Amino acid sequence: xxxxxxxxxxxxxAKRRQAVxxxxxxxxxAGVAAGVAALIIALAITNGMRRDLQDRLVDxxxxxxxxxxxxxxxxxxxxxxxxxxQLPHVTAASPGLYEQVLVARGARDGGALxxxxxxxxxxxxxTLLKQATRGSVQALQPLPAxxxxxxxxxxxxxxxxxxxxxVGATVGDRVTLISPQGEMxxxxxxxxxxxxxxxxxxxxxFYQYDATMxxxxxxxxxxxxxxxxxxxxxxFKIDDLNRAPEVGRAIEQAxxxxxxxxxxxxxxxxxxxxLRLEQVVTFIIIxxxxxxxxxxxxxxxxxxxxxxxxxxAVLMSFGVDPAQVRRIFLMQGLxxxxxxxxxxxxxxxxxxxAGGHYHFIHLSAEVYSxxxxxxxxxxxxxxxxxxxSIGISLLATLYPSVAASRILPAEALRYE
Numbered sequence: 143x144x145x146x147x148x149x150x151x152x153x154x155x156a157k158r159r160q161a162v163x164x165x166x167x168x169x170x171x172a173g174v175a176a177g178v179a180a181l182i183i184a185l186a187i188t189n190g191m192r193r194d195l196q197d198r199l200v201d202x203x204x205x206x207x208x209x210x211x212x213x214x215x216x217x218x219x220x221x222x223x224x225x226x227x228q229l230p231h232v233t234a235a236s237p238g239l240y241e242q243v244l245v246a247r248g249a250r251d252g253g254a255l256x257x258x259x260x261x262x263x264x265x266x267x268x269t270l271l272k273q274a275t276r277g278s279v280q281a282l283q284p285l286p287a288x289x290x291x292x293x294x295x296x297x298x299x300x301x302x303x304x305x306x307x308x309v310g311a312t313v314g315d316r317v318t319l320i321s322p323q324g325e326m327x328x329x330x331x332x333x334x335x336x337x338x339x340x341x342x343x344x345x346x347x348f349y350q351y352d353a354t355m356x357x358x359x360x361x362x363x364x365x366x367x368x369x370x371x372x373x374x375x376x377x378f379k380i381d382d383l384n385r386a387p388e389v390g391r392a393i394e395q396a397x398x399x400x401x402x403x404x405x406x407x408x409x410x411x412x413x414x415x416x417l418r419l420e421q422v423v424t425f426i427i428i429x430x431x432x433x434x435x436x437x438x439x440x441x442x443x444x445x446x447x448x449x450x451x452x453x454x455a456v457l458m459s460f461g462v463d464p465a466q467v468r469r470i471f472l473m474q475g476l477x478x479x480x481x482x483x484x485x486x487x488x489x490x491x492x493x494x495x496a497g498g499h500y501h502f503i504h505l506s507a508e509v510y511s512x513x514x515x516x517x518x519x520x521x522x523x524x525x526x527x528x529x530x531s532i533g534i535s536l537l538a539t540l541y542p543s544v545a546a547s548r549i550l551p552a553e554a555l556r557y558e
Contacts, residue, residue, distance in 0.1 A: 146466055146469040146470045146472075146473050166438060166441055166442040166445065167442045167446075167478060169438050170435055170438035170439045170441075170442050170478050170482065171478055171481050171482040171485070172435075172482070173431065173432075173434060173435025173438050173482070174432060174435040174436075174439075174478070174479055174481075174482025174483055174485075174486060174531060174535060175482045175483070175485040175486035175489060176431060176435070176486065177428065177429070177431035177432035177434075177435050177486065177531065178432065178482065178483050178485075178486025178487055178489075178490060178527055178528070178531050179485075179486040179487075179489040179490035179493065180428045180431055180490070181425065181428045181429070181431075181432070181486075181490070181523075181527045181530075182486070182487060182490025182491060182493075182494060182519060182523060182524060182527060183490050183493055183494055183497075183517075184424045184425070184428055185421065185424070185425065185519075185520070185523045185527070186490075186494035186497075186498075186517045186518055186519040186520075186523070187515065187516070187517060188417060188420055188421040188424060189421075189518040189519070189520055189523070190498065190515070190516030190517045190518035191417060191516060192414065192417045192418075192421075192518075193516065193518045194516040195348075195410075195413065195414075195417070196410075196414070198346060198347065198348045199348070199406055199409075199410055200383060200406055201268070201269040201346075202268055202269055202270050202346050202348055202351050203268060203351075203406060203409070204236075204267045204268065204377030204378055204379065204406070205267075205378060205379050205380045205383060205386050205389075205405060205406055206377075206378040206380060206386055206389055206390045206393060206403055206404070206405045206406075207375050207376070207377050207378070207403060207404045207405070208226065208375065208376040208377075208378070208393055208394075208397055208401055208402075208403050209374060209375045209376075209401070209402060209403075209404070210400060210401060210402070211400055211401065211402045212400065215369060215372040215373060215374055216372065216373040216374070216375075216376065217371070217372060219237060219371075219372075219373045219376065222376070222397065223235055223237060223376055225396065226376060226378070226393060226396065226397065229389075229392060229393060229396055230389075230392070231380045231381050231382060231385060231389045231392075232378050232379075232380055232389070232393070233266075233379050233380060233381050234263075234266035234267050234378070234379040235263070235266075235267070235376055235377065235378050235379075236259065236260065236263035236264045236266060236267045236268075236376070236377045237259075237260060237263065237360065237373045237375075237376055237377075238257050238258065238259055238264070238360075238373065238374065238375050238376070238377055239257065239258040239360060239363045239364060239367065239369060239372065239373055239374050239375075240255060240256070240257050240258075240374045240375060241255075241256055241321060241323070241363065241366070241367045241374075242254070242255055242256075242322070243255075243256050243319045243320060243321050243322075243366075244319070244320040245301065245305065245309050245317055245318070245319060245320075245356065246309065246317065246318045246319075246320060247309045247310055247311045247315060247316070247317045247318070248310065250308070250309045250310045251309060251320075252305055252308040252309050252353075253354070254301070254305055254354055254355060254356050255354055255355050255356075256299075256319060256355075256356045256357070256358060256363065256366075257355070257356070257357055257358075257363070258357075258358050258359060258360040258361070258362060258363020258364060258366075258367075259271075259282065259357050259358075259359070259360055260284065260360050261279045261282040261283060261357075262279075262283070264357070264377075265279065266379060267377045267378065267379040268377070269346070270344050270346055270351060270355070270357075271300065271344065271357060273344045273345060273346055274300050274342045274343065274344035275313065275342040275343055275344070276342075277341065277342060278300045278341055278342025278343075278344070281298040281300075281341040281342065282298055282300065282341075282357060282358070282359050283359075284359060284360070284361060285359075285361070296316060296337050296338055296339040297336075297338050297339070297358065297359065297362045298338065298339055298340075298341040298358070298359070299317065299319070299338040299339065299340055299341065299356055299357070299358045300340075300341060300342045300343065300344060300356060300357045300358075301317075301340060301343055301344075301355075301356040302343065302344060302345070302346075302351055302352035302353055302354065302355050302356065303343045303344065303345040303352050304349065304352040304353035305352065305353050305354060305355070305356065306340065306343045308353065311340050312340070313340055313341065313342060313343065314339070314340065314341075315339075315340050316337055316338070316339060316340075317337070317338055317339075317340055318335050318336070318337050318338070319335065319336050319337075319338055319358075319366060320333050320334070320335045321333060321334045321335070321336075321366055321367060323366075323367050323368055334366065334368075336362075336365075336366050338358065338362075347514075378393065383406070386405035386406060386407055387405055387407065387408075389405075390403035390404070390405045391403070429530060429534075432530065432531050432534050432535075433534055435482065435535070436479075436534045436535050436537065436538035437538065439475050439478055439479065439535055439538045439539065440538040440539070440541060440542060442478070443471055443474060443475055443538075443539055443542035443543070444541070444542045444545070446471070446474070446542070447471065447542050447545055447546045447549075451549060455549060458549070464547035464548070465547065467543075467546050467547045467549075468543045468544060468546065468547040469543075470543075470546070471539060471542055471543035471546050472536070472539050472540075472543045474539070475535055475536060475538060475539030475542075475543070476532070476535070476536060476539070478535065479531060479532045479535030479536065480532065482531070482535075483527075483528050483531045483532055483535075486527075486531070487524055487527070487528065490519070490524075490527075491519055491524070494517045494519040495517070495519070497515065497517040498516065498517035498518070498519075501514045501515075503515035
């Protein structure tokens with residue numbers, strides 16, 4: 143094998159009478175490198191999108207949520223909450239009361255999902271309040287028993303930064319929550335509205351939360367929604383994300399009849415399925431670049447066989463057998479593909495590192511849910527891409543190498 147590799151290397155380095163062969167060889171190497179680099183970068187982006195979306199979803203939302211099947215709310219929730227906290231794999235739990243409302247300030251308004259929370263417990267299952275401006279968590283603390291607010295003092299609210307911008311509110315401003323759970327009058331149901339004071343905003347970088355969510359005190363939510371001492375959900379954080387369905391079933395059984403659970407996997411199943419499909423389609427489409435480069439390798443080797451016909455005939459007349467001639471041109475194709483693949487891997491990983499380190503590509507959060515393009519290159523992707531690239535390139539060398547091994551020395555040297 144050393145003989146074949148030596149001759150293949152000499153053929154690639156030697157000056158040729160036909161410069162076009164060298165140009166096509168260079169184009170073949172560049173094509174393989176471009177295809178491999180594009181694959182590495184594309185896979186790094188799709189992996190980064192999946193990683194960032196999953197991390198932010200897991201951090202900003204509960205791993206498992208317990209609610210009533212009938213949607214009538216959870217009553218007598220305090221002993222149930224304490225009992226659920228003792229279950230295996232449950233590391234934290236927090237009560238919550240959700241309601242869709244309209245947030246308004248002057249002529250500007252926006253729809254929002256407002257959650258009434260106990261902030262000290264909420265930050266154990268979600269990071270949204272941890273990312274709020276200073277003093278927000280303290281402002282949402284429950285009022286002491288028997289404490290009466292000062293006349294005119296408004297209850298506090300924390301909104302997502304994009305939602306606050308939509309309604310034109312800044313910290314300290316008065317905003318109005320309009321709830322569809324209104325009061326019956328002779329003129330029909332009139333929506334209930336309550337003024338709040340914006341005490342803080344949060345920015346998670348995840349548009350779904352920054353533009354549509356807000357937090358108020360649990361007691362204020364129960365008064366606003368006319369739900370005295372009632373919860374809509376109990377949120378849980380668990381020690382193993384991948385066991386969320388199993389832990390959810392255990393929570394359902396422990397809670398008893400009439401309860402159901404939801405988890406972060408079920409809530410975002412379609413999103414991650416779309417990301418996986420995008421990754422597969424991207425891999426297939428960009429692999430076409432490598433196939434085009436492999437065709438260039440086929441052309442370069444075919445032209446080289448035509449140029450080296452006399453040399454091949456001389457080698458065979460000295461006793462080189464056809465199998466060795468075939469391996470010479472297989473080695474040439476292998477050298478071209480290996481050089482191109484290595485250059486592509488280096489270029490792809492360097493570009494992915496630079497993109498992930500400097501974050502110079504920004505996205506529209508309204509469209510992509512995240513505000514910057516993430517990169518997450520993986521070593522296993524490099525192995526797969528290298529194997530595909532070299533495999534396709536070797537397939538392209540079969541025809542010219544077989545054609546070279548079938549040259550007849552007498553016919554090739556007849557007119558020399």
